Amino acid sequence: MTRIALRSLRKEYNGQVAVPNLDLDISNGEFFTLLGPSGCGKTTLLRMIAGFNSIEAGTISFDDIVINDRSPAARNIGMVFQSYALFPQMTAAKNVAFGLQTRNVDKAETTRRVTAALESVHMAHLKDRLPGEMSGGQQQRVALARALVIRPAMLLMDEPLSNLDAKLRVEMRDTIREAQREAGITTVYVTHDQEEAMAVSDRIAVMNLGVVQQVGSPAQIYRNPANRFVAEFIGKTNLIERELHHRNGATMLDLGDGVSVDVTSTIPSTITGRVQVSVRPEAVSAASEGLSAEVVAETFLGSHSQIRAQLSTGETVEFLEFSRRAALWERGEKVSLQLKTDMLTYFDAESGVSIMHGAQR
Numbered sequence: 001m002t003r004i005a006l007r008s009l010r011k012e013y014n015g016q017v018a019v020p021n022l023d024l025d026i027s028n029g030e031f032f033t034l035l036g037p038s039g040c041g042k043t044t045l046l047r048m049i050a051g052f053n054s055i056e057a058g059t060i061s062f063d064d065i066v067i068n069d070r071s072p073a074a075r076n077i078g079m080v081f082q083s084y085a086l087f088p089q090m091t092a093a094k095n096v097a098f099g100l101q102t103r104n105v106d107k108a109e110t111t112r113r114v115t116a117a118l119e120s121v122h123m124a125h126l127k128d129r130l131p132g133e134m135s136g137g138q139q140q141r142v143a144l145a146r147a148l149v150i151r152p153a154m155l156l157m158d159e160p161l162s163n164l165d166a167k168l169r170v171e172m173r174d175t176i177r178e179a180q181r182e183a184g185i186t187t188v189y190v191t192h193d194q195e196e197a198m199a200v201s202d203r204i205a206v207m208n209l210g211v212v213q214q215v216g217s218p219a220q221i222y223r224n225p226a227n228r229f230v231a232e233f234i235g236k237t238n239l240i241e242r243e244l245h246h247r248n249g250a251t252m253l254d255l256g257d258g259v260s261v262d263v264t265s266t267i268p269s270t271i272t273g274r275v276q277v278s279v280r281p282e283a284v285s286a287a288s289e290g291l292s293a294e295v296v297a298e299t300f301l302g303s304h305s306q307i308r309a310q311l312s313t314g315e316t317v318e319f320l321e322f323s324r325r326a327a328l329w330e331r332g333e334k335v336s337l338q339l340k341t342d343m344l345t346y347f348d349a350e351s352g353v354s355i356m357h358g359a360q361r
């Protein structure tokens with residue numbers, strides 16, 4: 001178990017800044033995910049922690065010891081990559097045993113640990129298969145067992161599920177989470193898939209252009225995004241720009257169409273004027289009265305339908321309906337929409353920074 005502390009970390013590639021100045025703390029045994037769009041610096045940061053990248057400024061500490069100058073081999077790290085990187089001529093068991101043999105672990109102990117590692121990823125029954133005789137998911141399970149068997153101080157994983165199909169990705173992320181919990185190992189996980197990040201992580205750092213935008217639990221990041229970028233990157237949202245007014249001690253959000261809603265209890269009373277409002281699809285519902293809109297499209301997704309409607313302002317709003325019926329509205333049909341005010345989040349219209357000031361959600 002290891003705590004990781006990154007301080008004022010900077011990375012340049014040939015004078016081009018990839019990570020300008022980054023601070024992060026990752027706790028003992030935590031499943032910590034670096035999440036962000038392609039090119040935001042996730043892999044760069046992971047490789048800095050692993051020791052494969054140079055560092056232009058700042059420090060990396062494991063348990064309060066600065067390890068900037070330690071070679072990758074001396075950092076005691078287990079790694080899992082997108083490409084499974086197994087030895088093709090070795091069976092699953094031999095692949096997993098390899099790291100123990102290079103560490104001179106005796107034969108009986110090696111057999112015991114290899115069996116336990118393969119069991120933890122549900123691969124003991126295929127221990128004699130060669131990589132070429134295994135599916136991608138099975139190879140990735142072996143790669144995970146191989147990383148864990150050496151009992152590293154931490155596990156670093158770079159997009160380990162991107163080569164797998166959608167169903168297998170969901171199955172594998174459960175295996176990864178289970179194995180990580182069982183080993184109690186500090187894990188840094190890189191992905192650009194926000195759903196995957198939400199499913200496996202204790203905490204997530206959302207990154208953009210080499211800068212951490214927000215660190216928090218999946219629920220904190222989803223319900224209380226620090227800025228517009230996070231709100232749009234995590235899950236779906238409808239962004240609308242509206243006015244806040246104070247009337248008789250109450251804060252009212254003017255939605256248009258003559259509809260104003262009382263939002264006094266959800267935002268600081270000092271905020272007034274134009275704001276951007278993030279309205280999650282699940283914060284919108286059709287009702288007998290409310291904002292008038294016209295249905296533009298409806299998609300039946302089995303458990304629910306996704307509906308796109310246009311407000312009289314021309315803005316498009318997406319919402320969900322949980323119904324057994326596959327077709328709820330005709331295209332062009334009028335609907336009235338209600339917003340759940342306790343599920344809205346607000347951003348400064350100029351800077352895009354949240355004005356929710358530590359609201360608990």
Ligand SMILES: Nc1ncnc2c1ncn2[C@@H]1O[C@H](COP(=O)(O)OP(=O)(O)OP(=O)(O)O)[C@@H](O)[C@H]1O
Nearest residue numbers: 013014018036037038039040041042043044045192
């Ligand atoms: N070896 C390199 N030489 C020069 N520039 C690099 C190198 N590796 C990465 N970069 C640049 O650094 C920035 C961050 O890249 P990085 O690979 O860390 O992003 P990422 O978030 O992991 O992206 P992806 O999800 O596409 O893998 C990008 O602008 C990239 O072009």
